[in-house]
Amino acid sequence: MTSEENINYHYNRTNSNSSQDKKSIDEEISANEKAIKDEESEVESLRRLIAPLSKEQLIDILATSALIHQDIRDKCNEAVASSPSTRRLMVRNIPFSTRDEQFLKYFETFGEIEDGIIVREKEGRSKGYGFVTFKYVESVQKCLKSSHTLDNKELQVPNTFNYPISFVPNIYTNVPHGYQLNYPANLDSFNAFYSNTRY
Template sequence: MEDLKKRKMEEMEEMGNNDQLSTQEELRSLLDPLAKSQLVDLLSRLGSQYPSIAEEIKSIASSDPVHRKLFVRGLAWNTTSETLCAAFRMHGEIEEGAVIYDKATGKSRGYGFVTYKHMESAHSALGAPSKLIDGRMAVCNLACEGLTGASTTPDLAQRKLYIGGLSPDVTSEMLLNYFGRHGEIEEGSVAYDKDTNESRGFGFVTYKTIEAAKKAIDDPQKILGGRTIIVKLADTHKGKPVQTQAPAAAVVPLAMPMAPGYPQLGKAHPSATPAGYAYTQPVAPYQASSYSSPAAAPAPYPSQSTIPYASIAAKKDPQGIPPTTPMGMSGYPYYIGK
C-alpha cells in the first residue's frame, strides 16, 4: 500500500515538473520576439512588484562588469595607476584599475579604467564624477558609455569655456581654484604638451551650470598669474574664422575672333555644311597666276562679297596700289574705288 502511494506521489511530481518545463518553454517562445525595451519594461515592473525578482535582477547585474567598470579621462600625464586607484578607493573596494599608456612612446594617453568589486561602489563614484587627481580635474562615467557618457548634454556648449593667455607657471590646480569662485566645476585643466609636459598657454573649464559660465565670462577681473587672460565659450574659440583656400577663378569661355562663317565652338549646326560657307552669288575665278580658284582656297577664308572679284581687281587703292590678296582674308583689306 505504501509503495502504491509513493508511486502516485512520484508520478504527480513528474507531471508537475513537466508542466513547469512546458510553461518555461512557452514563456521563452513568447518573450523571444520581443524588443529589448519591452523586456526591460516588463522586468522592471515585475521587480517593483515582487522583491524576490528585484534581488535576482540586482544579483545578475552586479556580476556583470558593465555596471562596475568606469572610464576615467582628463588625467595628468604623470598620473600612475596607483594614484588613479587611490583617488577612487574612497568609494569602495577596487577589483582592477589602470592608466592606459601608449605602446610606442610609453607615455600616458590621459585616461584609464577603474573596476569596482561591487556595483554599489561604482554608483557611489558616479555620484561625484569630477575628481582632482595630480592637479587636474578628471571625470568618470561608465565604461560602456565611452566618451558619450559624460559632458555631452545639449547645454555643454554654453558651459565649457576656453581660457587663453595663461602664464607658463599657471597649473591646472591654480586654474580650477581661480574659476571655482564662480560656481561648481565639472571638468577643467591646463593644456599640456605631451612630449615636454609644459603648458601650452591655454586651458578649458566646464561648469555644471550655464549661470556659472556666464559669471566667469562677465567677470571684469580676468587676471591670473600676473597676466590678463582670455575667457570665452570654447565653441566660439573653435568656430573662429579659418582662412580657407581661395576658390579657383572661374574659367569663362571667350568667343574667339574668327572669319565670318566659321563654325562657333560649342554650337550645333543643323547641316553638314557650316553656316556662311554657301555663296549667295557665284564668284568669278581670279585670273592672276598667283591665286587659284576659290575652290582651292583655304576653308577659313570664304568670300562674303557678292561683287565679282574680277571687277574689284581692276580697282586701285587711294595710293594707286592694286590689291594683291583675295577678298575676305583678315589683315588684308581691299579697297573699292570711289
C-alpha cells in the same frame, strides 16, 4: 501455524509491503516528473508570450516589477553584480603624471575596488586613460553621479553601459501616443497603488 507457514506468511507480507512501497515511490516519481514538465511548459509559454516584446518594453516591465517585488530586485542586482564588466568604468583624460596608486586611491573614495589600471605604452608612459572595476554596482552608480578631478585635471568617466543614475522605470514617458496613464506621481503612492488588491 507451523514454522514453514510462518516464514511464507512473513515473506508474502514483506513482498506485498515492498511492492506497495515501490508503487508509492513510482507514483511520487511520476508526479514529480509531471510537475517538472508542467513547469517547463509554463516557462515555454511565458517565453513565447514575451518573445515579441522589444528590449525597451522588457526593461520597463522588469524595472516596474523590481520596484514592487524585492525578490525580483534582488535577482536583478545579483545578475548585474555577477559580471565584472558591469562594474568596470573607463576613465579618460587622466594626467600623464598620475601614478596607479594615486588613481586607485582617488576611486576608492566611491567604494571598494577589485581592480584598476592606467593603460601605458611599452616604455611605461601613460596613454591618458584607464579602467577601474568596483566590487559593487552601487559604487559604480555613486561614481557616475559625481564629477572627477585628479591632479587639477578634470577626468571623463562616461556612462558606457547606460546605467540609470537612479533605478526608476520609464513608465511615465514610454506611453504610446493617445494613451494616458493614471499612475501616481511619487514612489510611495506608486507602491500603494500596486499593493491595492483590486489591481
